[in-house]
Amino acid sequence: MSSLSSSVVKSVLLHGAIGGLLFATANFQVDTPTVMEVTLNPQQKDQKPERAVSAVSVDQQAVEKKIADLKKREEEKQAAEDRRIRDLEQRAQQARKDREAEARRIKKLEQERQAKLEETRQAEAQAKRAREIEKKQREQADKARAEKAAAEEAAKKAAAQRQAEEDRLRKAEEARKRREAEEKRKAEEAERQRQKALEEQMLRDQLAKEQAARAKIRQQQVLSEVDKFKALIMQRIQANLLIDETMKGKQCRVNIRLAFNGLVTHVESLGGDKLVCEAAIRAVKMADTLPVSKDKDVFEQLKNINLTIKPNF
Numbered sequence: 001m002s003s004l005s006s007s008v009v010k011s012v013l014l015h016g017a018i019g020g021l022l023f024a025t026a027n028f029q030v031d032t033p034t035v036m037e038v039t040l041n042p043q044q045k046d047q048k049p050e051r052a053v054s055a056v057s058v059d060q061q062a063v064e065k066k067i068a069d070l071k072k073r074e075e076e077k078q079a080a081e082d083r084r085i086r087d088l089e090q091r092a093q094q095a096r097k098d099r100e101a102e103a104r105r106i107k108k109l110e111q112e113r114q115a116k117l118e119e120t121r122q123a124e125a126q127a128k129r130a131r132e133i134e135k136k137q138r139e140q141a142d143k144a145r146a147e148k149a150a151a152e153e154a155a156k157k158a159a160a161q162r163q164a165e166e167d168r169l170r171k172a173e174e175a176r177k178r179r180e181a182e183e184k185r186k187a188e189e190a191e192r193q194r195q196k197a198l199e200e201q202m203l204r205d206q207l208a209k210e211q212a213a214r215a216k217i218r219q220q221q222v223l224s225e226v227d228k229f230k231a232l233i234m235q236r237i238q239a240n241l242l243i244d245e246t247m248k249g250k251q252c253r254v255n256i257r258l259a260f261n262g263l264v265t266h267v268e269s270l271g272g273d274k275l276v277c278e279a280a281i282r283a284v285k286m287a288d289t290l291p292v293s294k295d296k297d298v299f300e301q302l303k304n305i306n307l308t309i310k311p312n313f
Contacts, residue, residue, distance in 0.1 A: 222295070222297045222301065226293075226301040226302060229298065230307070232290075232291040233256075233290045233305075233307070234307060234309075236287050237283045237284055237287060237290075237307070238309075239287075240284075241279055241311060242279050242283070243311035246275060247273065247275055247279070248311065250273035250275070250310075251273065251310040252276040252309050253270040253306060254267060254268065254277065254281065254284065254306070255304070255305070256305055257303065258290060258292055258304075261292070262289040262292040263288070264284055264285065264288060264289065270306060272309075276309060276310075
């Protein structure tokens with residue numbers, strides 16, 4: 001409605017503006033013939049009034065025609081505006097009717113929705129009660145099944161425990177028998193090992209005694225041979241030893257190293273009378289080779305020996 005009132009106000013203002021424009025234009029055109037009636041040129045006195053009247057007549061007709069055209073256009077605009085306003089009023093009235101109809105339809109839909117909601121609530125309440133009853137029945141059935149399963153499980157567990165106990169006792173008996181058999185076998189094996197070890201020890205003792213006896217005999221043989229070759233070496237050195245009276249009662253200890261064939265590879269003094277030591281070293285070097293045994297054990301005792309040299313008078 002406020003939009004319609006604004007359109008009417010705008011139309012009235014537009015009409016007023018057009019009327020004022022027409023009025024101002026009409027007054028201006030009427031004044032113009034009055035000015036044209038003044039005659040300034042006496043030579044054309046006969047022609048000017050006719051032309052002035054004609055000009056005034058033409059201008060008045062043009063103005064009236066223009067006013068009529070403007071009036072007609074204004075009337076057409078007014079008619080169009082009136083039609084537009086009527087159309088707007090009709091459309092507004094129709095829109096109001098449509099809104100009222102829509103409001104009634106919405107109200108009806110809301111009522112139907114509320115009714116359906118109520119039906120839904122009632123159905124849900126009934127379904128909830130049915131579910132609760134079903135749940136209770138299911139819980140009771142589950143409880144009964146659980147109790148039955150628990151009883152069966154307890155029976156199975158008891159049977160399993162009995163079986164486990166029987167298996168444990170059987171395995172314990174089998175283990176005892178195995179232990180006894182193993183202990184008996186170990187005892188027998190230990191006795192055999194003891195007898196074997198005793199026999200081996202007796203053999204080792206016998207062998208050790210025989211080896212000791214042979215070693216003793218061998219050692220005696222080696223020592224005997226060593227002493228013999230030492231005596232031969234001493235004899236060879238004494239044969240080459242140059243002595244005088246000043247060496248009487250004196251001695252020198254020397255170290256001699258020999259090759260496998262008796263060749264002297266090294267000789268040195270280990271202490272004693274200086275003259276005796278010098279004579280002993282010269283005697284060893286003069287001998288060049290000394291007697292050695294071909295027996296390896298005897299040679300091992302002779303290849304690096306220490307001798308005490310005493311001049312014989």
